[in-house]
Amino acid sequence: MVKSTLSTHENDVVNPLLMNLGEDVMGFLNEVQSQYPKAISFASGRPDSKYFSIEKFSEYLDFFVKTEALEKGQTENEILSYLGQYNRTKGIINNEVSKYLLVDESIQALPEDILITVGAQEGIAAGIMTVCNKENDVILVEDPAYIGITHFSQINGYHVDGVPVTSNGISLEKLEEKIQYYNSIGKRVRVVYVIPDFQNPSGVAMSLENRYKLLELAEIHNFLIFEDNAYGDFSYESSSYPTLKSMDKNQRVIYLKSLSKTLYPSLRLALMVVDQSISIDGNVLRLSDFVSKTKGYITVNTPSIIQAMFGGMLRQHNFSLKELNKEKVLGMKEKRNHLVKCLEEVFNTKNNSWSNKVQWNHPNGGFFIRVKLPFEVGKEEVIECAEKFKVIFTPMSFFFLNEGGESELRLAFSNLSLEEIKTGVERLADYIKSKIE
Numbered sequence: 070m071v072k073s074t075l076s077t078h079e080n081d082v083v084n085p086l087l088m089n090l091g092e093d094v095m096g097f098l099n100e101v102q103s104q105y106p107k108a109i110s111f112a113s114g115r116p117d118s119k120y121f122s123i124e125k126f127s128e129y130l131d132f133f134v135k136t137e138a139l140e141k142g143q144t145e146n147e148i149l150s151y152l153g154q155y156n157r158t159k160g161i162i163n164n165e166v167s168k169y170l171l172v173d174e175s176i177q178a179l180p181e182d183i184l185i186t187v188g189a190q191e192g193i194a195a196g197i198m199t200v201c202n203k204e205n206d207v208i209l210v211e212d213p214a215y216i217g218i219t220h221f222s223q224i225n226g227y228h229v230d231g232v233p234v235t236s237n238g239i240s241l242e243k244l245e246e247k248i249q250y251y252n253s254i255g256k257r258v259r260v261v262y263v264i265p266d267f268q269n270p271s272g273v274a275m276s277l278e279n280r281y282k283l284l285e286l287a288e289i290h291n292f293l294i295f296e297d298n299a300y301g302d303f304s305y306e307s308s309s310y311p312t313l314k315s316m317d318k319n320q321r322v323i324y325l326k327s328l329s330k331t332l333y334p335s336l337r338l339a340l341m342v343v344d345q346s347i348s349i350d351g352n353v354l355r356l357s358d359f360v361s362k363t364k365g366y367i368t369v370n371t372p373s374i375i376q377a378m379f380g381g382m383l384r385q386h387n388f389s390l391k392e393l394n395k396e397k398v399l400g401m402k403e404k405r406n407h408l409v410k411c412l413e414e415v416f417n418t419k420n421n422s423w424s425n426k427v428q429w430n431h432p433n434g435g436f437f438i439r440v441k442l443p444f445e446v447g448k449e450e451v452i453e454c455a456e457k458f459k460v461i462f463t464p465m466s467f468f469f470l471n472e473g474g475e476s477e478l479r480l481a482f483s484n485l486s487l488e489e490i491k492t493g494v495e496r497l498a499d500y501i502k503s504k505i506e
């Protein structure tokens with residue numbers, strides 16, 4: 070029997086911009102993983118579930134309900150009813166988050182300028198949809214970049230372009246060139262998206278000097294910076310740089326802080342600071358109100374129960390997550406150190422011609438290490454390596470907007486045990502050796 074179909078042509082039923090993205094590379098990696106379940110996977114940047122502490126969920130929720138009832142002079146049942154309802158689009162724990170941002174991140178943000186979003190992904194979507202127009206505006210992203218922003222922008226028809234990433238973060242020289250180019254063809258660079266701390270996928274951190282310069286460029290060329298701080302909590306050296314938002318004197322930065330890595334991804338929780346104001350017909354209005362309006366048409370509001378749990382956590386821990394995350398950060402640092410050590414042992418100590426051609430960076434934080442190889446890797450190589458050597462990696466080219474990263478790969482160490490890291494590196498070395506020899 071012939072099944073009925075909506076159309077014979079995919080573009081009639083599916084957004085053609087979605088089709089233009091080509092193959093779903095992350096779906097491909099998941100597919101490889103499920104096809105070779107015995108392979109050790111350096112592909113996924115998932116946090117280690119060992120540190121999730123979900124068992125505390127009800128305790129924090131309870132704490133929020135009790136303290137809220139006391140504070141508002143209501144019964145706990147009344148607070149529970151309130152948590153079961155539709156709620157404020159900007160969020161219900163903005164006061165707590167404002168204190169947390171000040172205590173842990175030295176960011177001064179008024180509760181009205183904060184949005185509690187359904188993950189950083191929603192913040193990216195609502196932010197872009199609020200401040201960019203599709204006709205004239207250009208979004209510049211680090212290249213390679215986290216595909217959450219590039220693919221969102223492309224599917225929705227925004228003009229997005231890449232700027233190379235150096236060992237000090239986004240190349241400011243190339244950024245200026247791009248801005249001048251777009252100005253010369255009548256377009257305006259509206260947003261520059263950066264991950265200053267331990268970038269996904271390259272692991273690099275933007276230097277302090279470049280942070281100052283980028284803020285200056287935003288003033289000169291009148292663009293907004295989207296600062297995505299998903300990995301800043303995972304800093305492994307004694308000194309780390311301040312966030313752009315904490316240095317932002319002229320409201321140039323829209324700040325996004327995902328809690329997926331800091332706590333756990335299933336919360337789908339992120340914090341967004343939008344403290345810009347805009348003037349329309351002589352009226353000065355909060356940009357955050359416009360982002361909130363957009364968010365209202367995406368998710369209506371972020372689940373109140375999840376917010377209440379996080380609010381309870383913040384109240385119980387004096388508005389700081391530092392102590393709570395200490396062990397997790399140390400655990401991740403140990404993994405970073407171990408991966409570097411294993412790479413050194415396997416590739417540096419052997420005095421032979423093939424292993425010297427492999428290089429890697431040494432990020433001061435985050436979940437990723439970037440490795441350079443003397444040959445190109447793509448999908449075929451991922452499958453070959455998974456099948457024959459039982460180890461999976463992500464080709465760096467997957468994160469580039471156009472060309473680039475053909476002979477590089479990203480190793481994510483966050484969700485592997487120390488033993489798996491060691492065995493994985495040995496297997497990877499066998500694969501690389503087989504390719505070079």
Ligand SMILES: Cc1ncc(COP(=O)(O)O)c(C=O)c1O
Binds near residue numbers: 190191264297299329
């Ligand atoms: C740089 C970056 N931003 C955002 C996210 C996703 O954040 P969320 O889970 O809060 O949507 C990720 C996840 O990998 C990421 O690497």
